[in-house]
Amino acid sequence: MATMVADQEITQSRLSDADAWYAVERRDARYDGRFVYAVASTKVYCRPSCPSRRPSRANVSFYATPDDAERGGYRACLRCRPRNGSALSEAHATIERARRYLDKHSDRIVSLSELAEAVGLSTSHLQRSFKQVVGISPKAYQEANRVRRFKTRNISATSSSLLWSRERLRHNDTAGW
Ligand SMILES: [Zn+2]
Numbered sequence: 001m002a003t004m005v006a007d008q009e010i011t012q013s014r015l016s017d018a019d020a021w022y023a024v025e026r027r028d029a030r031y032d033g034r035f036v037y038a039v040a041s042t043k044v045y046c047r048p049s050c051p052s053r054r055p056s057r058a059n060v061s062f063y064a065t066p067d068d069a070e071r072g073g074y075r076a077c078l079r080c081r082p083r084n085g086s087a088l089s090e091a092h093a094t095i096e097r098a099r100r101y102l103d104k105h106s107d108r109i110v111s112l113s114e115l116a117e118a119v120g121l122s123t124s125h126l127q128r129s130f131k132q133v134v135g136i137s138p139k140a141y142q143e144a145n146r147v148r149r150f151k152t153r154n155i156s157a158t159s160s161s162l163l164w165s166r167e168r169l170r171h172n173d174t175a176g177w
Helices: 002-009 017-025 066-071 087-104 112-119 123-134 138-156 159-174
Strands: 036-039 044-046 060-063
Touching: 017 036, 017 060, 036 066, 044 066, 060 066, 087 112, 087 123, 087 138, 112 123, 112 138, 123 138
Parallel strands: none
Antiparallel strands: 036 044, 036 060
16 A cells, blocks of 8 residues: 555645646646546546547546556546656656655755755756746745744644743833833
8 A cells, every 4th residue: 555655645735626627627737647537438547638628527537546547447548648657747756756855854944956966856957847846946845834834833832831922022012122
């Protein structure tokens, strides 16, 4: 069940069915490798960018991987060949690794060159692809991680310490702060 674990790790980027369908409607190649869609009427599954005619939404279901679709009784489309990793889906996998690396080291600032070395890309390529896939730069991603951790920590703070800091704030107020 190793793939299940890997899927779990990517849950952050898990798509809703509505998002997936939107990607299919636009034949968005950026989603290739992230899921496949299966068509009940033809028993065929495709990558999001497949050039074939769009099926009606009612006939479509989504699977995370070609294996899942095949377990569901579908066969790979001969046109878009969803089993073959495209250059794009390989890029996705690399960026996913970069993202996991940042998540793992979220307690410190990871430089672009360190990250590039960790995933085996040039810094400029990494910067560009990361932004394309994730939507923000590695730096902004780390910032967002930090903010999230900060919020989590604050929520777990006890109410007494919150009271205490409010008390201290008031104190500072009167002290002319
Ligand atoms: Zn297809």
